[in-house]
Amino acid sequence: MPLLSIRDLKFSWPGASAPTLDLPSLDLAAGESLFLGGPSGAGKSTLLATLSGVVDVPAKSVEIDGTDVGVLRGAARDRFRADHVGMIFQVFNLVPWLNAVENVLLPCRFSTVRRDRSGSDPIHTARALLSALKLDDASVLDKPASSLSVGQQQRVAAARALIGKPGLVLADEPTSALDEDAKESFVSLLQQECRDSGASLLFVSHDKSLAPLFDRSLDIRDINAGGATR
């Protein structure tokens, strides 16, 4: 049974004439890493919104880790996200007035599941994760996140997405603000950590050069019958 399973997902933004998403089928196995490419407006971000439970989706269309996201409402969806999904964004991933370790520990504030999975000492776990992502300089970790470089910020964001071993990590163009060298090392570090924690990774990007680094790669246009208008 796949970790993520999408069946006949149709979604329209309010006011849109045609559905942005019309996705007959998409599966992601546990521990698998999937690259999802495609130009802007093809529905990549909308897909992530449906998966993260920010927007309402029809019942039985999205299932994550055996839970039908479509039947969850409001706060329950937020809790589900906190427990099962780690997210990394393009930029602005961190709360600027918290330091790196505090940012990494944020999901543990909202999810007892992930706090329990972070071991007896979540702070230690957070430092270990950051260290695995090549962030182990104490002076960097104690500084407010706003004083970190973009590359450092993205690695902190990755550590946050991974802490407490969520089943699914969603990455929305996390490398677009990084330079060429940093991109590849970030992606390989991220994949390594996802593998270590057993998380499935859905990596969305328009940068096709990264596609070969993943287990599988798809173009959203090939699986999405809607979109293009957005």
Added chain:
Amino acid sequence: MIGLGMKSLWNRRFSVGLAVLSIAMSVALILGVERLRNEARKGFANSASGIDLIIAARGNDVQILLATVFGVGSTGAGIDTSVLKMVEGLDPVEWAVPIMMGDNHRGFPVIGTTRAYFDRYGQTESGALSFAAGGPFETSDGAVVGAEVAARFGYAPGDVIINAHGSGAVAFDVHDEAPFVISGVLTETGTAVDRMVIVSTEGFDALHQDPDDAEADPLSALASVPEPSDDSHAHEEHHEAGHDAHDDHSHEEHDDHEHGEHDEPGHDAHDDHEHEEHVEEGHEAHEEHGHDSHDDAAHEHEHEPNTINAIYVGLKDKTAVLSIQRMIAEYKTEALSAVLPNVALLALWSITGTAETALQVMAVAVAIAGMIGMVVMLMASLESRRREFAIFRSVGATPGWVCGQIVIEACLVTLVGLVLGVAMLAGVTFVADPILTAQYGFGLGAVVPVDQEWVLLAAIFCFGAVAGLIPAWRVYRMTLADGLAVRL
């Protein structure tokens, strides 16, 4: 959550600091106004404590109270000493103390009374009068001064003081023929007594039964008429000089001399050595005689021998107060009023109430302005914090949590504002209390909040929390709309 709130606020400490400061100021102002009001009332009430009735010539209750207890203004007329005898004879009356007024000592009211005053007055709340130095007057020329009077002029038992007619600060007429010797200094009470000079009724009467009065020189009275402009100047000079040596000189000599000096500045003609001395004193001598006639004519001085201005009455049986009051009001021989101090105080508060209300309204307005400042600060920060909220959402925060975070921040700002406001007031109290007490006889009182102030503080806190709901509601709507990824 609170930890996060504090970190978030610390991150914006400058604008938050301003909001906190404005709330602190309003808190200090509200509490300060409230305390001043209460302390002023308490000070007034204490001034009249222990007195069940004040009997005076018929007049307005508030006026009688102000005049007798606080030394502000005067009673309409005197009452005969026979009234005192009558009151003392009444069954429910435990004690009766006569009060004579109308003189001042360098601007402070002088009260003529009996020694019982010190035992009977101020028996509740502020405690009985006690002496910081010395004791009650033993003789008719003894005087007891209040703490503030003593502090102002550095008086100590044994010092000689001179009183003047009238109640103003400028002495137009000095009783320099009858100085008093200070027998005691009262401890500070925070009431009007601090500002009083208390002498015996005999001593007070003695001033006004000056034997010289009887033989007031008609010529000197004449002499004073043409030159009224000289009066005030001369009096002041006299007051400072404080002589009384010239009484032995004959009036005729005075008179001659006076005219001589005034009409012809060069006084070589006066070769007599006695006159020589006079030349310097003549002015004052002239004025002194002059004022006697003034006094009779102008009635600036209400006191006459064998009359008193008021009687403080204490009752054995407090329930008799109304019947005594009615009895006094119906007294046939003289028109009298019996004032219940607490009732008169209520009447006074109803007069001052408008000003107090205005002050309170101002204080509340400032508090509201402070709260609006805080809401504006929070609202202004929301736009720049949208990404921050989106991040919280992405890690599992519900819109409700984000909303609650804003309310917590509002509560924290209000709370810190409250603490700082109380601290500011404590600081102001510490600095200003000695000055206020010296100037007005009451201070801001306690440094830490007292009972009803906690209620006030709690009310402000609740108001702050409710005010925080405005930006919180906005942020709730915003986070719902924004989702997880804000693209600004």
